[in-house]
Amino acid sequence: MRTVAKRLLPGRAVSLIGTARRLSSLAWNDVQDNVIAKRFPQKPRAISFMANDICNSKCQMCLIWERKRDKELTPAELGGILAQPLFSHVADFGITGGEPTLRKDLPELFRTAIRSLPRLQSASTITNAIRERQVIDSVMESAEICRAAGVGFSVMVSLDGLGDVHDVVRGRRGNFKTAMTCIGAFTEAGIATSFGCTITKSNAADVDELMDFASERGLYGRFRVAEFIDRLYNAPQTEHIRSFDDRERYHLGLFFFRAEHAFEPHPTHRKTYRSIRGMLAEGKPRSTGCPYQSKNVVLTARGELLFCSPKSPIVGNLLEQPAEPVYFNNLPIRDEIREKHCDDCIHDYHVPETFQEKVSFYKEHRRRARKYDLARLTTEASRLPSGAPIVPTANASRDVLIVGWYGTETAGDKAILWSVIERLRRRASPPDRITVASFHPFVTERTKAEMEIPDVEVVETYTHAFERRCREIDEVVIGGGPLMHLDALDHMLHAFIEIRGRGGTARIDGCGLGPLVGEKYLAAVRELMRLSNHVSLRDDASAKWAGEGFSRSVESSCDPAVDYVDAVRAEVLAGAVTIPEVAPNDGFDVACFLREMTGEYAGSRSPSKFEELRRSVEQALVEVLDDLSAEKTVRLFPMHTFTIGNDDRVFARRLVRQVTEQAGADLRTIAASKLPTTPKELLAAMAASRRLSLCMRFHSVLFAECLGVPYLAIDYTQGGKIHAFLKERNRLDRLITLDELASGEAKSRILDAAFVSELRPGGLALGAETR
Ligand code: SF4
Structure with a gap:
């Protein structure tokens, strides 16, 4: 019967019938379990x-x-x-x-x-x-x-x-x-x-x-x-x-x-x-x-x-x-x-x-798809007047909501969140209530503990509770993170429409711009910029782009994470922070903060060309780590530990495995962190490393530079934010391009920094003796 139906009916009808059959069987199970079984035990x-x-x-x-x-x-x-x-x-x-x-x-x-x-x-x-x-x-x-x-x-x-x-x-x-x-x-x-x-x-x-x-x-x-x-x-x-x-x-x-x-x-x-x-x-x-x-x-x-x-x-x-x-x-x-x-x-x-779970999942999915349609929200936003300029420090909002990419935050995002909150608290009239919207509240709850901000509330993005908060607040801030081509721009736009519709304050604080491709996303970011009462972007390149591309006058400030490093520097440099999984007497020479190359940095490369680059970068890293760990102790630390956004620990384990499998585990002194590490502990690891921090994640570069420890930076952003940051800081001598890494050219520089030269903290490398 089923075979005959499959032959006679169009594919979509067969699939609809299949879904209906599965749902009715689930519904019957619910009835059996919740109604019949209670009266007539099975x-x-x-x-x-x-x-x-x-x-x-x-x-x-x-x-x-x-x-x-x-x-x-x-x-x-x-x-x-x-x-x-x-x-x-x-x-x-x-x-x-x-x-x-x-x-x-x-x-x-x-x-x-x-x-x-x-x-x-x-x-x-x-x-x-x-x-x-x-x-x-x-x-x-x-x-x-x-x-x-x-x-x-x-x-x-x-x-x-x-x-x-x-x-x-x-x-x-x-x-x-x-x-x-x-x-x-x-x-x-x-x-x-x-x-x-x-x-x-x-x-x-x-x-x-x-x-x-x-x-x-x-x-x-x-x-x-x-x-x-x-x-x-x-x-x-x-x-x-x-x-x-x-x-x-x-x-x-x-x-x-x-x-x-x-x-x-x-x-x-x-x-x-x-x-x-x-x-x-x-x-x-x-x-x-x-x-x-x-x-x-x-x-x-x-x-x-x-x-x-x-x-x-x-x-x-x-x-x-x-x-x-x-x-x-x-x-x-x-x-x-x-x-x-x-x-x-x-x-x-x-x-x-159960049938009930399936139905409520489907209903919520439909509700969110309608409410957070980015194109519809962009049109709705375009009907609102542009945000009049304000001086953020003079604002006296009582109830502030921070939106952004929270719930998937990296160590850098955590440092930014700390600084955004600190700035709100330093106002002459600080808010009574601060809430962070998070895609995954369990991640942001942990961030609260790590960053010692216990009185901040967390609300789950896209929920009714989030929408209620959007209606109650008098200020919304997109705090940190880049404004980039992801559909999650939708919840930011929703919050902006709510607040600007009531005449409240909307701000962008400490964000970068890009990667940003596609008219849908460009239009959404344009509206976010236009509705804002104040925009501060975290680098000159982003500010220039905002001015030229979005005709928006913005303040170019440094990355808010800098404030966090400044706040904890003395404690970290005094050695007062213990590093997890590292025994007190177990020093190490090189601390690495590496990340996997992911598709969003493919640029104009074809998928096969990008895969070629990704493999050669990984192989080059294995070779560098192999040479380093032959004589020095090397530890790999994660700047990000969540599957969404790529858990750095997965990449680090793979690199360590390749090094130890090639050379024999007992011949190499290299290890990767297994447990999540807080921003303060990451800074402590940089301070504790005897020779060098080898940085790749953007905020690991920023952390090392602001902490004033010897480091080299692998620019996976290929002339993007890492290059811009180092240029602003007059530290382009620390930059290693992907081409230099993949071709093996960078290896001698890294080994030289780890074995011979002194990379003067916060300054240029001293002359190298022969290795
Ligand atoms: S095994 Fe099942 S029935 Fe037993 S305590 Fe756990 S959840 Fe309850």
Whole structure:
């Protein structure tokens, strides 16, 4: 029928019918779960069977390994339990442990499940892969039994990090190697294989590296945060479980954002990652459902029934009692678990998006698309009168909203935000209330902590709360960041229209201009300029462009981040700021602040020419770092740690990996930061580096120059803002062009600065002796 419809109907109609079918199935699920199941409780749809209560790992997050083997259901006993009517609707059967492969009869357990569960569709198991031969044989045989019965089969191998990181979490030396052997064997045999990474305090900083490794090798896996689980006897493991400090929580928030947007393909699991991020980085309650709240049950090796592993008591033993009364009579316990524990449970159980969630997402998406249409907003703005000039310091606004690219801020943006706020506070009549609009509030909340501005409020851009703030304020400031060709100009224009429509103040403070291509964006920026009561741009080139291109008289001031460096310079130079991941006596010679070349800097190059340039720049950096780290200690620090805008740590790890793989890890003294670093810590790293700061991110150049430390600057902006800044500062001698870098010409200059010459702080290089 479906094939006939596909042949007869146009493609769009088929796709609409498909969407309608999927939506109606979701709607029916919602009705079943929220209406029918509440009145007529459903039988379980999935069983997690803990086949044993012993393990040969010594994991940080589990104490099952301390237990001795006791009762383990035989296949016949298991069959007797599963054949009861309560389980007649079970479609999914998973075998966990302990370590299930320690049971020699594991394949037999799957055979039993297939025989006893009439609606079984899929089966799975998870293994620590320690006894690799036994694990491979047992899993292969289980997979074959399921295949022959037409039941889907998958295996998950525990993998908590690379090399020693994994072995430390698992308490078993050599386990990383055996895990990889098992993953390879299962994959080669065509078994659906994934890895499962459990995050504790000890591997939290290393999870990104595991994700890089998996992405490069096409491995699929899931990341979960270790949770207190009654069935794992892990209540005493407080040192390892959910014991993250603020920096680690933020780092994991960034990591789960990356997992959601750049790793996980399934919407259901992306939703779980969103929920984990909310819990870790924003202190929110669990926002995704859990199948154990309604459809899944746990069966232990002793035949005990539980509603879930983390928090359920044993509700009965199915070797001794019939299953249906045990299950149905105890459902109030499940309601109690939901009431008391689910909000704070971070365990990674997943449920698909509901119909309700889909509809509200769609409605909000439509609302935003209409409200923030850039072309419409630009036309609306053009009907308003131009902003009359004001003197910002004399303004007496009570309630100020700062808009811009916040929520994706780099270290430089954070410094700018600090300065914009400081200027508002230094007014004769400072505002009572300052709010920052942010695309990702959890990022900006962290910025508040890093920049010590706790009394500033954060509101999420594009929300009703943001729109309400736009109606309440008496001044809006585009604070920092370039005015460039991105659709997010729309929220700035919305705020400007709101405020200028009421006669309030609109300002642009400390921004740059460009890259700015495309009439739509040029028109939007033109309106922002025209509506402003005051425009201050952060470099002469931007000010000149504004004058010529937009006929707008602007003030050319220095980058606001300069004020921040001035404010913290004494503290930083006094060595009063500790640098994360660097032990107090662990000095380093060269601090690097490198970024990946991204498409917006392609200029007029074709994609293939730009890719050629990108590769040659990367190769040149690897060669420079290789030579540097042969004799000097080199540390790479991130100016940006968020996936959006390119996390510098991903690039740094790749460079370090290439250097150490080429030369042997133990022959090189080079390391990249794993955790996010604050602007003050980045400045401290520049001050602490004994020879040189090798800068690439624009604000790393500005930081080094304003701090007065020896540095060289790689101009990835190709004559843009880095060149303009160094020219203004009369420091063009510090500039390295991409061509110089890619051709290898720059290498000797960099090595010379690191090995021989003294780059006089804040001044020109002294004459070099021979190397
Ligand atoms: S406590 Fe709640 S969320 Fe956690 S596993 Fe149990 S039912 Fe699921």
